[in-house]
Amino acid sequence: MWIPKTLLVILIFALHGQVLPARIYGGQEAVPYSRPYMVLLERRVRNQMKYCDGFLLSEDFVMTAAHCKADSYNALLGVHNFNKGPEQNISVKQAFPHQDFDQNHVLNDIMLLKLSTKASFSGHVKAIRLAGAGGSSLPGHCLVSGWGSYNRERENLSPTLREINVTLIEDTECAEEHLYCSSGEKGPACGDSGGPLVCENALAFGIVSFAAKEIYGFTKISDYKAWINSVLKN
Template sequence: MALHNTWVVLMLVLSLRGQVQTGEIIGGRPAVPYSRPYMVLLEMRMSKDKSRLCDGFLISDKFVVTAAHCQARTYDVFVGLHKFKNDPPPKAIQVSRAIPHEDFNNKTKINDLMLLQLSEKVNFTDHVRPINLASQGDHLPQRCIVSGWGSTSEDNQGMASELREVNVTLVNPPLSAVPHVYFSLGEIGPSQGDSGGPLVCDCEVAYGVVSCGTKDLKVYTKIPDYLGWIEGHIRKK
């Protein structure tokens, strides 16, 4: 499919269905244990006692970045996690304040970004450490990786037993009218289940947040465009 047509299909899907969320690592590999110490697993309590999972990532000892469409009634935050199913999980940390972007649009997923302020400080170790955020700039990063605990194929909707990762290559947007996002083409990459994880590029710097997509196109909220928003809310703590 041509690049322009792929983007048009994505916009139609996002506008009409409004629930295209991404996250499972398709075509990836197991991550080296604890090699992504900034990764966070979010267990979200929804209405009527339902729960679901998203990813996030530490940017300080009190704040996690994730996607705005990962909003919930309450959260259990797990840091220092590698295996999801077999090992006893670490102690859950609660969220004292959720800060979704005020202009987030749940239908189009524009401004799909949220900060979570933790109720207690995280103790940094070899297995738990924040990641730096990309500063302002318009260059297209190279050598990017996405990590997550989502399922490993479109047919398998269960969570992976351990953290997985996949390399993705970003491409220039065909339409200048679509602001504040990066995207990659192809089936390999994130898909259903692991929204909110980091797009990590150029020597372990977080450039984006896994947001939404289709089978052939994945979209990431562009962190450099929101750096002022993030820093402003952190200063308000």
């Protein structure tokens, strides 16, 4: 089921030579504010406004995908319908993309963002815990959420947060490249990059990284725990 790297690169770099962020195809609107860890990232890239998703690790750190790197960012917190505005809008002080991020093959696709001021936690704004190393079996009962377009014919963002359940697949190459993967017609594709793959006990297991045909890749967070801890401490 794995897509060869040469084909994957063609697919994900089809738009302006950049990785295509993912969007929720299928699924349904999330219960308002039921995912308080979700962050909508406003990204300024060469004077253009673009969007990715992310999720709160603490009062002052957001995790997202490294291919969401930009010239500057604003983290919008406490959002369900973005037309109504966020509860908190905090600029990003510093970005920490993984030093081995490979844009050509979308490897090590993980980034931490340090907020300029601490978020104020509330019923609508909370951090999510990260999964530990776990066993050899894949996590079950996984969910992805985001504001990406849910219509394959349109590129517009969904005004409201949407979510979909995904089932992870056993794949040797995915595991070797520090990824979880899922497959099927429904899943993340253009606008949801950087959001969390949330599984058992509401833990963040992965980061939405790429979509190519009917294969979806999620950076496996537990494989980067040492790097994450070094950034948070230093």
